[in-house]
Amino acid sequence: MRFRWWRATVLTAVAVLALVYLAGLTRLGEAEAEQLHAVPVLAADPTAELAAMRTSAPVGGDDPQAALDAALADPATAAELVAAVPTAASGELGAALAALYDAGGGLDPLEVNDFFTGLGEEQTAWLAVLYPSAIAEMPGAPFHARMAANQIVLEATTAASTAYASPDRPWTGDAERPPREELQRLIGSGRQFLYLDPYNNAGDGSWIEVVGDLDTAANVAVLVPGGSAVLSSENFDLYYHRAKSFVDASDGELAIVVWAAASWPSGWVEESWASWSQVAAESLASFTFDLRNQIGDRPLTLMGHSYGGAVIGYAETYDLEADQVLHIASAGMGNDVYSPEDYSEPCRTRYSITAPGDPISYVQGMPYVPLLGHGADPDDFPGVQTLATGSLSDAPGAVDDYGRSLADQGIAGKTIEGVHSHSEVFYPEGDAWNNILQVLLGGDPQLADEQPVPNDACS
Incomplete structure (x- = not known):
């Protein structure tokens, strides 16, 4: 009798692990099942059809930027635009947009970009305003259009977060919820999103954000955050500020894309399972081509x-x-990656930085x-x-990655090591931070x- 409690505990633990394992297999199966579709080709000039779309929209005029500004000034208008879905009812262009939208990202982003290039910059800018839900998350759509569309999505979603989702109750009739704080503070912030889904990750959200000027920067980087990379986590702002510290120090030479456009684990248990990183890695690899x-x-x-790091490591097993x-x-370096030959490009230049005593070791x-x-281990990997x-x-005014004074914390000039080194490598102007910046700027x-030993196959 005295062992029954322990048997029940062990059986429960085994069952939980089995369910998590099976969930991982399911996630991989879903990723592998995704198929590419053909990108539509327009046979006729869409100018007249687009003009008709503009006439029936809640915003008008001749300038797409003015229409965007009008949508952002009125949450109701933004919500109406976000609810709009392209259909074949308007004609060939509407049907093509509907096909692109319905594909759900299962398209060659280079071919999608060619489609919009054929439309032209102004036409594409109008579509971002008229159908923001379709353009905001579409791989291959021009980045400027996606960023504009996501501004409207943000405005509408923030306003929608003040409503009660449940049926009316006597105590909710005239009441409003406060808006989602992580969304509200983005309004008017100037932050730029290529993807912003407040509902992914069980309502905690996911994103792709551009920090800096992608049009003019001489160097571009993609930063994939650590665990708990969701809108509702402090990591959402933290990785923005980490990226911004490098961009600000580059004098316009660098732009960084913070990529967290997948389901994300939280905590050591979830983060130890490879399925999260494997599914994210496939999406990341595709994004790099776009x-x-x-x-x-x-x-x-x-x-x-x-x-x-696990995400970018496994992403290298794909073409990217x-x-x-x-x-x-x-x-x-990615689940089941133990040799450069496990990568699609064994001789790609690779760096690693891990401080002594970092618990990640x-x-x-x-x-x-x-x-x-x-x-x-990235720090022992051949060729890294x-x-x-x-x-x-130890400079006066030196701060951590939250902007707090190092001197006030009593850590100015200290050696980067130990438990806190996992974040200290990002503290601006530190040796680790400077070495990262040097890599990013070439x-x-x-x-x-x-x-580590060199990769002899690449010498």
């Missing part, structure tokens, strides 16, 4: 922090676009278990160049004293 197509041949760095890869306190390099763990972490800045970072 990004490369729209930025041209400018140097492109793919970097991931913590769990984000990146000139170099940077693992920042990374969980690993306990999970780096775990032996292979299906769907568990994240592969090889490991960066020195050094010390935090400079000359300081390497650690000890380096």
Whole structure:
């Protein structure tokens, strides 16, 4: 009798692990089942049809920017536009947009971009206003159009968050909820989103954000955050400020895309399962082709922090676009990745930075278990160049990645090591931060004293 409690506990734990494992397999199956569709081709000039769309829309005029401004000034108008769905009722252009929208991202982003290029910049700008829900999340749609569409989506979603979703009750008749705080503070902030889904991740949201000017920056990077990368988490703003610290220091030479456009794990248990990173990695790899197509041949760095390192690592098992890869306190090189030959491009330039005593080191390099763990230790991986972490800045006014004074915390100039080093590598003007910046700008970072063995196949 005395062992029954323990047996029940063990059986429950095994059942939970089995369910999580099966959920991981399901997530992978869903990703693998996605098929590409053909991108429509317009046979006729869509100018007249687009004019008719504008006439029936709640915003008008001859200037798409003025129409966008009008939509952003009135949440009701924004909501009406967000609710609009393209259909074949308007003609060939409407049917083509409906086909693109219904494909749900299962399209070649380069072909989608060609479709919009054929329409022209002004026509595309109008479609972003008239059908923001369709354009905002469409891989391949021009980035300026997606950012404009997401402004309208943000306005409408923020207003909608003040309503009660349940049936009317006596106490809700004249009441309003406060708007979702993480959305409300974005209104008028100037932050730019290529994707913004407040409802993904069980209502906690997901996003792709541009920090800096993608049009003019000489160097571009993609930053994949660590765990709990959802709109409702402090990580949403934290990774924006981390990216912004590098962009601000680059004097216009750098733009960073913060990529968190997938279901995201939270906590050590979920983050240890590989299925999350594997599904995210496939989407990330596809995004890099869209990004490369729209930025041209400018140097492109793919970097991931913590769990984000597992995502970029597994993404390298697919074809992707990146000139170099940077693992920042990374969980690993990707599930079942233990050799450069496991990657589609074994000789791509790779860097890694992990401070001594960072707790991430306990999970780096775990032996292979299906769907568990994240592969090889980035700091020991053949051919990787490991960066020195050094010390935090001791300059007057030096701050951490929340903007808090290092001097007030008593850590100015301290060696970057230990539990807090997982974040300290991002503290502006520190040695680790500077070495990361040098990589992003194609400079000359300081390497650690000890380096992994070279990849002889690439010499």
